[in-house]
Amino acid sequence: MRHATHDHLVYVSTLNTTGILAVNRPKALNSLNLAMVETITNALDAWRDDDSIHRVVITSTSEKAFCAGGDVRAAREGILAGNSDAVDQYFNEEYEMNAALSAFPKPIVAVIDGIVMGGGLGISMHGSHRVITEHATAAMPEMLIGFIPDVGSTYMLPRMAGPGGTPSLAVAQFITLTGYRMSAADMLYSGLATDFVASSDVMAFIDMVVAESLDEALEHYAGPRPTDSWMKTHRDAIEEVFGEQEFATIIDNLNRCDDHEFVTTVRELIESANPTSLVAATLLTAANATVSSVRHALDNEFVVAATLIRSPNFAEGVRAVLVDKTRDATFSPATVAEVDPAPFHELLSTN
Template identity: 55%
Template structure:
């Protein structure tokens, strides 16, 4: 791993290094560049290590007043965790590498959420899974019209993680959170602002100027100069009444029954379509996890609940099969076991969360 010992010295221009994470200080801003563009900044172990390294250096550095996180490509902020690498570790008999990845990623998430200085993430492109873990715990979550976000874990035989199941219930209702957790709904910028996943909106053409204003002047001036509003309203908000009527229950079986009875068949058909490729075990587990994290007192407690399920799920055939279908062969034709909800044993997940 490259030596970053000089990264806390002030520099006058961004680094042009080829590391997967570049971090440095400009003026009084600690800058973290996500720099794995070919993989859409899919978050691997090295990236987790380097983000953690930067946070550890800056937490007690009085010369660093804020942290700015952004991507070197406008295609993606971060398309998620590198679950392909975890799958390869599992298949190679090195499950400990998978465990380490999630354990240390969740430490990073907690440190981001409890960092004592402002953290500004600029999301200009795709934000999924682990990308939300890097961005949503900070104080300022800035999106552009190119941003969209989702938690797509149901399709890979896994469960929502990186603190999402705790965070989302702090900024919106439990029902909306459960809906997002199990449908993989792709949030638009307007959806992200409506839910609280994002705090501010700027135009993509202003990203560079916004970043430079944060660095050279102040966050407040950058927001005052460039803050705007996205075109159109939140589609998710329009479905809020139906979501509250169906997803407010604490078990998937009850949500499924509520959907079956609901008179808005267009909404129900939309949900069924979104969940067409979901692993039944993942859906059942995700609802129980969301319910458990309604009671979590801290982000760390929420992450611990997620970790209990994460370490279990990566050991199951559904995870290997789901990642294969979505990210390796890309045929979207996973064979999950069990194949239906009736075959899922809820008690397994309740025990893990108890």
Template identity: 55%
Template sequence: MRAYAQASTGILELNRPRAINAINGEMVDIITPALEDWRDDPEIHRVLIFSNSERGFCAGGDIREVRDHAIEGDHEFGDQYLQKEYTMNKIMANFPKPYVALIDGVVMGGGLGASAHGSHRVITEKAFAAMPEMAIGFVPDVGISYMMTHMVGEEGRKIPALATFAGLTGYRLSAADMLYTGLATHFVPSKDLAEFQEMLIAESIDEALEKYAGELDEEPRIREFLPEIEACFSKGTWAEIDAALNECENEEFVDLVRDLMSNANPSSVVASAEMYAVNTKVSTVEEAIHNEYEIGYLLRREPNFAEGIRAVLVDKDRNPSFVPATYDEVDAAKYHAVLN
């Protein structure tokens, strides 16, 4: 991780290629003070965050280390790490200058926290995004439940159900989906990205966009399912969402959802549905992150957190054994009780 200034641009360079830039505490400790300095520096006109890895922008947060400590009974490590990361996300969300993320390839979890709060989310045709937290026994966090429930895309209005759908299913948004939903703001072909970046640094974001930004020749798949997404995922609880899915006549959509959620932790799904319903209505990212932290605080102390990460990131057998194993057995009230 490098943070440096070039011309009038503050630059955050993600350079952990083996981990696809998974954000750890050391990276947060570099990014946060740099942003605090640049926020008040009149010589810095914009901030740029990008990856020097061909594999993608950022595969998420370095959650395996949190699991390792949790297994030993040390939950304070995860508490402190996430509090630091969430402080960084709040700074990004409230940054008073243009904050430009260049996303070429995968962006997930914590990578969305480091990019989606920015004023400019510039993607290439190679970009794709997901919040796969249900599979690891956790919760969509880093403020994304606020950003995505409040974003405005090509429909010209907020569609909170889209955010709930993406968060609960882990649906992989294509580049076209990202532009359609508003998760991405601009498209630049990957072949032009290096020159775009050079011009952005040397001149300005507006001039670089005027020269290099274009239209992506790809249709968003998620738009096909918008009526079903709004009909089913606008409900306030998982039980209501599940009931709506059972009544949905679009079998292709229902099969997609059930398949995506086949390895989901029931407790994470129930808790996250409660959280999305509340965070749809909050007025600040700080309130939303508080709710994410409180839900995550509970889930990280449950065995399903370690089990989910084992199945996805450690043994990679994709065969978790979650308890409770069914949605009906999950007590939604205990999660709802910690939400503001």
């Protein structure tokens, strides 16, 4: 080991030619706060042009979670305290970190052995390799808290393709709008995950990455991939319903869909969602499916995010899901039909 630092929230170390980031906030399921974002960004800045660092591994000290998202509870507290500018700063710095990960010139290997949601996807999906285990699950549950999918997900997801075939706006919209919790098989099928290693082999896999090479570690430890993907089973319905620019059209398609199991599942997933978030997120993902860079997509996400966090729906949604955990949010407008999409059209840029 060349050197290591420990700041309690992220372990930063270099071992041989590998930079290692281990997120370490287990009681909060590794939710990213500003200090964690700054630590990760500073490490990337130090390693970017360091010829002795050939790759970066991002992992977790938690047995339950890789990273459950950004610290939206703290964001809610900031909004309620009237510190919206400070909350904007948090999101801006998080998105700068996402951009830095996307532009990093060396392999980044995220090792996901547990829950990954929201901002956790932001520190994993932009890298070259997303290595998961059978314990991995992924979701974008932002609709339930009055927010939108962000951290570059609305750029990356429409461009990902696994064994499921070509990149698909419909698959991206399904993931971002429903908050469906993807299994390991779903993650591999959609392209969200690139490689599979058994949970029992994770530490040995990382050790071989460090001691030998990424290619050798993948060749040695890659296990049989799970194939029981619910998304694969219902892919035709996903394409039929979700490949749209407007959420109202998605609902029309859902009403006509003959896959009753799929329809029931989708209705259950979106039943407690914020209608404004559903409308905004559909427009955002459709717009960012066409932009030419992650940076442009993050800018679009930021302007929509800054608008939504100032709405009472955000504080209400975070309260119901993460503070009181009652899941009884009351959103306004209460229905999708009452939401005016025009302000979000005006915010988004595709040029």
